[in-house]
Amino acid sequence: MYTLAECQSIINQKLKDFEWVGFPINLYDPMRYMLALEGKRIRPALVLMGCNLFTDDISEAFFPALAIEAFHNFTLMHDDIMDKSTIRRGLPTVHAKWNTNIALLAGDAMLIKAYEFLLKTPADFLGSILPVFNQTALKVCEGQQLDMDYEEASDVTIQNYLTMIENKTALLIATSLKMGALIGRASDQDADLLFEFGRNLGLAFQLQDDWLDAFADPKVFGKAIGNDIITNKKTVLLVEALQKADALTRKKLQYWMARTDSPRNEKIEAILEIYKELKLEDLVRMKILNYHAKATECLGNVSTHKERKSEMLAFADFLMNRNK
Amino acid sequence: MYTLAECQSIINQKLKDFEWVGFPINLYDPMRYMLALEGKRIRPALVLMGCNLFTDDISEAFFPALAIEAFHNFTLMHDDIMDKSTIRRGLPTVHAKWNTNIALLAGDAMLIKAYEFLLKTPADFLGSILPVFNQTALKVCEGQQLDMDYEEASDVTIQNYLTMIENKTALLIATSLKMGALIGRASDQDADLLFEFGRNLGLAFQLQDDWLDAFADPKVFGKAIGNDIITNKKTVLLVEALQKADALTRKKLQYWMARTDSPRNEKIEAILEIYKELKLEDLVRMKILNYHAKATECLGNVSTHKERKSEMLAFADFLMNRNK
Numbered sequence: 001m002y003t004l005a006e007c008q009s010i011i012n013q014k015l016k017d018f019e020w021v022g023f024p025i026n027l028y029d030p031m032r033y034m035l036a037l038e039g040k041r042i043r044p045a046l047v048l049m050g051c052n053l054f055t056d057d058i059s060e061a062f063f064p065a066l067a068i069e070a071f072h073n074f075t076l077m078h079d080d081i082m083d084k085s086t087i088r089r090g091l092p093t094v095h096a097k098w099n100t101n102i103a104l105l106a107g108d109a110m111l112i113k114a115y116e117f118l119l120k121t122p123a124d125f126l127g128s129i130l131p132v133f134n135q136t137a138l139k140v141c142e143g144q145q146l147d148m149d150y151e152e153a154s155d156v157t158i159q160n161y162l163t164m165i166e167n168k169t170a171l172l173i174a175t176s177l178k179m180g181a182l183i184g185r186a187s188d189q190d191a192d193l194l195f196e197f198g199r200n201l202g203l204a205f206q207l208q209d210d211w212l213d214a215f216a217d218p219k220v221f222g223k224a225i226g227n228d229i230i231t232n233k234k235t236v237l238l239v240e241a242l243q244k245a246d247a248l249t250r251k252k253l254q255y256w257m258a259r260t261d262s263p264r265n266e267k268i269e270a271i272l273e274i275y276k277e278l279k280l281e282d283l284v285r286m287k288i289l290n291y292h293a294k295a296t297e298c299l300g301n302v303s304t305h306k307e308r309k310s311e312m313l314a315f316a317d318f319l320m321n322r323n324k
Numbered sequence: 325m326y327t328l329a330e331c332q333s334i335i336n337q338k339l340k341d342f343e344w345v346g347f348p349i350n351l352y353d354p355m356r357y358m359l360a361l362e363g364k365r366i367r368p369a370l371v372l373m374g375c376n377l378f379t380d381d382i383s384e385a386f387f388p389a390l391a392i393e394a395f396h397n398f399t400l401m402h403d404d405i406m407d408k409s410t411i412r413r414g415l416p417t418v419h420a421k422w423n424t425n426i427a428l429l430a431g432d433a434m435l436i437k438a439y440e441f442l443l444k445t446p447a448d449f450l451g452s453i454l455p456v457f458n459q460t461a462l463k464v465c466e467g468q469q470l471d472m473d474y475e476e477a478s479d480v481t482i483q484n485y486l487t488m489i490e491n492k493t494a495l496l497i498a499t500s501l502k503m504g505a506l507i508g509r510a511s512d513q514d515a516d517l518l519f520e521f522g523r524n525l526g527l528a529f530q531l532q533d534d535w536l537d538a539f540a541d542p543k544v545f546g547k548a549i550g551n552d553i554i555t556n557k558k559t560v561l562l563v564e565a566l567q568k569a570d571a572l573t574r575k576k577l578q579y580w581m582a583r584t585d586s587p588r589n590e591k592i593e594a595i596l597e598i599y600k601e602l603k604l605e606d607l608v609r610m611k612i613l614n615y616h617a618k619a620t621e622c623l624g625n626v627s628t629h630k631e632r633k634s635e636m637l638a639f640a641d642f643l644m645n646r647n648k
Contacts, residue, residue, distance in 0.1 A: 108465050
């Protein structure tokens with residue numbers, strides 16, 4: 001069985017095998033630059049691990065895995081433009097290093113590259129994996145648009161929020177696993193169970209991300225907490241707080257959200273205080289454990305040998321126990 | 325045999341059959357709006373006509389045709405952002421009506437929709453048409469990047485220019501025809517001949533576009549001539565002029581290109597004068613006729629009944645004789 005680390009290193013090697021060199025250089029250099037930023041390669045690694053649940057030879061899953069990574073990088077390039085983010089993994093984003101037009105077009109080309117990788121998958125799989133990939137690709141766009149819509153909205157419900165993160169984050173993780181399973185010749189039922197495993201794990205992962213920004217131990221977290229609080233990002237915590245607060249607390253919350261001039265720590269502490277009053281630390285922790293439990297249950301029902309599931313279970317536990 | 329007009333009307337009907345309605349509305353409304361601008365539907369009509377060269381039943385070509393139209397509209401949405409164009413077909417462009425982020429994401433979703441349409445094509449065609457489509461999709465991005473690169477460049481050769489318009493314009497026309505042919509169960513040889521027909525016709529079409537902006541009869545043209553001259557657009561005429569001019573004439577040309585403050589007509593007349601001195605009207609006309617002749621020759625070699633080719637020949641002649 002391949003470990004997560006082994007899968008990640010296979011992906012990095014395969015990405016390097018590809019010459020991301022081409023003409024015009026203003027199209028291909030940004031793509032190569034983006035991929036060289038070396039993300040964690042979680043999603044493509046999950047394609048390989050999903051396949052490895054059912055078969056020892058995971059080589060047929062290489063191209064679908066690269067397709068998922070190219071797709072993910074397409075979304076990052078365009079999201080960085082939309083969010084006006086200038087730094088990614090400590091280096092300038094593509095639109096900051098070149099310009100917006102170049103980042104837009106390189107993102108387009110990266111999406112087309114994702115399909116190019118898919119088309120290199122053995123032909124008998126195309127009929128099953130292409131529609132799964134395509135449906136999720138559209139959902140990811142829907143999720144990003146919801147994210148932008150909700151930035152402005154004052155009445156986002158927890159259900160709205162969950163739909164948004166499901167589309168924007170969880171479905172691509174689910175799809176990575178399902179594609180891997182299909183290539184491992186899993187039954188449709190097992191492939192769907194892995195999809196559900198990934199969807200629940202993805203939801204838990206995103207909620208955990210929100211939770212850590214507020215409640216992580218700063219000594220372990222590795223970066224300052226409270227960035228989401230400063231930017232009024234619609235996290236599960238802020239959405240829950242706005243829904244659960246009584247009139248007075250909501251006023252306090254809105255007061256602090258409107259304060260963009262106060263010292264950073266003052267705003268963070270004030271809003272954290274409200275989150276604590278509303279007992280959100282435990283409430284969200286429970287939601288995370290709940291999604292994690294659902295994920296584990298789905299994985300438990302996958303009909304492959306128990307030993308084959310150990311790496312996947314370890315990965316799910318690792319995600320749950322991360323503190324940074 | 326279906327005429328061009330019949331094919332265009334089929335496409336418009338099929339596009340309407342699709343509910344371009346979805347949630348979130350800020351993702352789907354811009355897509356519906358863009359398609360409702362009712363372009364000429366030339367490219368999808370060519371998919372149907374390419375198919376119709378080999379078979380009477382063109383229904384299997386409907387989805388690939390819609391895919392080509394969705395792809396074309398994706399490029400328009402993103403090109404409009406890059407070119408900062410605010411008007412298309414007399415109405416606000418998507419980014420002007422909504423905003424840049426929405427246009428960017430709706431363009432992404434439109435590209436994914438193109439693949440969705442392709443995936444609805446009968447499965448036995450996917451292996452042949454998907455790679456053709458995908459390769460051209462990447463080439464179109466390369467062409468757009470070259471176009472942006474050449475805006476700034478002072479040493480664009482005619483060969484650079486031709487590569488740019490081939491990628492940006494001609495290959496999608498060629499691919500539309502080839503996909504139609506493949507769906508009509510043409511031989512690979514005939515499909516490739518149609519591709520070459522389309523590539524040459526596309527080059528002629530783009531050169532004609534450049535030519536008309538300078539030399540069209542304003543009474544027939546329907547809009548002001550000289551728009552490319554005012555914006556210093558790197559047309560075949562400007563590229564040829566910069567290459568062919570002697571030192572003095574090049575200086576004159578550069579003087580007028582640098583003038584952004586002079587009355588519109590003064591600049592247009594001065595540069596047209598240079599084009600005439602260099603005999604570019606006839607030179608470019610010859611190039612157009614040359615590509616048209618090559619196109620016609622390719623079509624002549626396609627092994628289908630002569631009568632079946634009459635609509636396609638009429639279309640090629642119509643493109644050549646257009647004066648607006």
